[in-house]
Amino acid sequence: MSRITRRRALGVAAGAVAGLAVTGTAVARTAGTAGGADHTGHAGHTGNSGKAPADPAPFDEMYEGRHIQGGPTDGHGGHGGHGGGHSTGYTVRIDGEELHVMRNADGTWISVINHYEPLATPLATARAAVRELQGAPLVPLTLV
Amino acid sequence: MTVRKNQAQLTAAEKRRFVDALLELKRSGQYDTFVTTHNAFIMSDTDNGDRVGHRSPSFLPWHRRFLIQFEQALQSVDSTVTLPYWDWTADRTPAASLWAPDFLGGTGRSRDGQVMDGPFAASGNRWPINVRVDGRSFLRRDLGAGGRQLPTRAEADSVLAMETYDMAPWNSLSDGFRNHLEGWRGVNLHNRVHVWVGGQMATGVSPNDPVFWLHHAFVDKLWADWQARHPNSRYLPAAGTTNVVDLNETMRPWNDVTPADMLDHTRYYTFDRAA
Numbered sequence: 001m002s003r004i005t006r007r008r009a010l011g012v013a014a015g016a017v018a019g020l021a022v023t024g025t026a027v028a029r030t031a032g033t034a035g036g037a038d039h040t041g042h043a044g045h046t047g048n049s050g051k052a053p054a055d056p057a058p059f060d061e062m063y064e065g066r067h068i069q070g071g072p073t074d075g076h077g078g079h080g081g082h083g084g085g086h087s088t089g090y091t092v093r094i095d096g097e098e099l100h101v102m103r104n105a106d107g108t109w110i111s112v113i114n115h116y117e118p119l120a121t122p123l124a125t126a127r128a129a130v131r132e133l134q135g136a137p138l139v140p141l142t143l144v
Numbered sequence: 145m146t147v148r149k150n151q152a153q154l155t156a157a158e159k160r161r162f163v164d165a166l167l168e169l170k171r172s173g174q175y176d177t178f179v180t181t182h183n184a185f186i187m188s189d190t191d192n193g194d195r196v197g198h199r200s201p202s203f204l205p206w207h208r209r210f211l212i213q214f215e216q217a218l219q220s221v222d223s224t225v226t227l228p229y230w231d232w233t234a235d236r237t238p239a240a241s242l243w244a245p246d247f248l249g250g251t252g253r254s255r256d257g258q259v260m261d262g263p264f265a266a267s268g269n270r271w272p273i274n275v276r277v278d279g280r281s282f283l284r285r286d287l288g289a290g291g292r293q294l295p296t297r298a299e300a301d302s303v304l305a306m307e308t309y310d311m312a313p314w315n316s317l318s319d320g321f322r323n324h325l326e327g328w329r330g331v332n333l334h335n336r337v338h339v340w341v342g343g344q345m346a347t348g349v350s351p352n353d354p355v356f357w358l359h360h361a362f363v364d365k366l367w368a369d370w371q372a373r374h375p376n377s378r379y380l381p382a383a384g385t386t387n388v389v390d391l392n393e394t395m396r397p398w399n400d401v402t403p404a405d406m407l408d409h410t411r412y413y414t415f416d417r418a419a
Contacts, residue, residue: 003304029245033410087187099276100187100348102187103147104191104316105191105192105261105313108409112183112347112348113277114346115186115348115350116339117335117339117346118328123246132346133278134256134257136278136280138278139277139279
């Protein structure tokens with residue numbers, strides 16, 4: 001199975017949508033923003049300077065049979081640098097696959113699996129995603 | 145003239161035509177482009193960076209434009225179809241007719257959350273979940289899981305009473321009507337409904353569930369109701385705000401529409417009743 005990164009997936013998605021002429025080039029700009037913000041983001045690579053709450057602790061554990069990991073995004077963002085990089089500076093993985101997470105301004109966290117219910121920490125967010133997945137693999141955004 | 149109706153008042157024929165139009169957009173591939181667009185925005189809209197579709201003042205005009213585009217796509221299939229809205233303050237249990245097999249189908253089974261009845265059940269082979277973040281390709285729901293409750297009318301009214309449209313810092317921390325309606329702060333209206341439905345509706349690819357449109361059509365109606373209650377209140381911010389769509393700035397992805405263009409919904413549709 002070929003696996004493409006979320007950054008590439010989003011870029012391809014933008015092209016597909018733009019091709020349908022309903023959304024135009026701006027989606028490509030969205031993708032560019034998402035993909036590139038780890039280099040141009042407001043707070044630089046460390047991400048959490050200034051007013052943001054303190055960096056949450058790294059974690060690496062087995063939870064309900066899944067390997068969950070979290071920690072500061074490395075300088076190159078790993079294979080999915082966009083996900084943790086664009087505003088959080090923090091990357092979460094489930095069985096090695098990146099879970100897109102986002103830090104809210106109040107310091108709470110959400111993920112693409114639980115996008116409307118903030119949780120206190122990346123660890124809580126990773127565990128919630130594991131429960132929600134019910135054993136299903138996390139995959140990069142699948143394209144139509 | 146497009147009239148958006150309360151879903152609870154639709155006739156059997158109206159439900160059938162709405163469902164058929166959804167299934168045709170799905171079959172043609174158009175439907176999934178809307179899911180992709182939504183997910184791209186939800187993943188890139190951030191509190192301290194560029195934000196357009198969510199956690200920002202343009203949450204409401206952005207979704208209004210998004211729904212108009214989707215409604216036009218439905219009407220290209222069947223010109224009689226309009227978007228119904230789901231008043232979740234009134235139809236607040238899984239027993240509501242919204243979730244019956246002749247409309248959206250019900251909650252998911254306990255084992256894996258899979259929706260087993262209605263036109264969007266995986267068994268019908270007409271609703272594959274293609275734009276997804278995990279391996280599951282079937283529609284899932286967990287209506288009211290964990291005893292969660294939908295917002296009440298009193299809670300909605302408490303938000304509609306807020307006079308100021310939005311406030312700095314124009315994100316998920318903001319006080320004011322927009323962020324309380326969106327739900328990052330306070331009694332939590334819009335966000336809570338996504339969570340109550342569960343399944344794909346709780347994720348970034350939430351438009352995979354057709355109820356997304358009925359939910360947002362009601363959020364959109366609440367904006368119109370708020371405007372009627374506060375005729376002297378205006379969209380904010382007016383100008384010069386970094387990372388935020390001001391009143392007369394264009395919104396991605398369309399780049400040809402501003403919040404100002406979206407303030408008067410009657411240019412595009414009306415509702416069957418006031419709140």
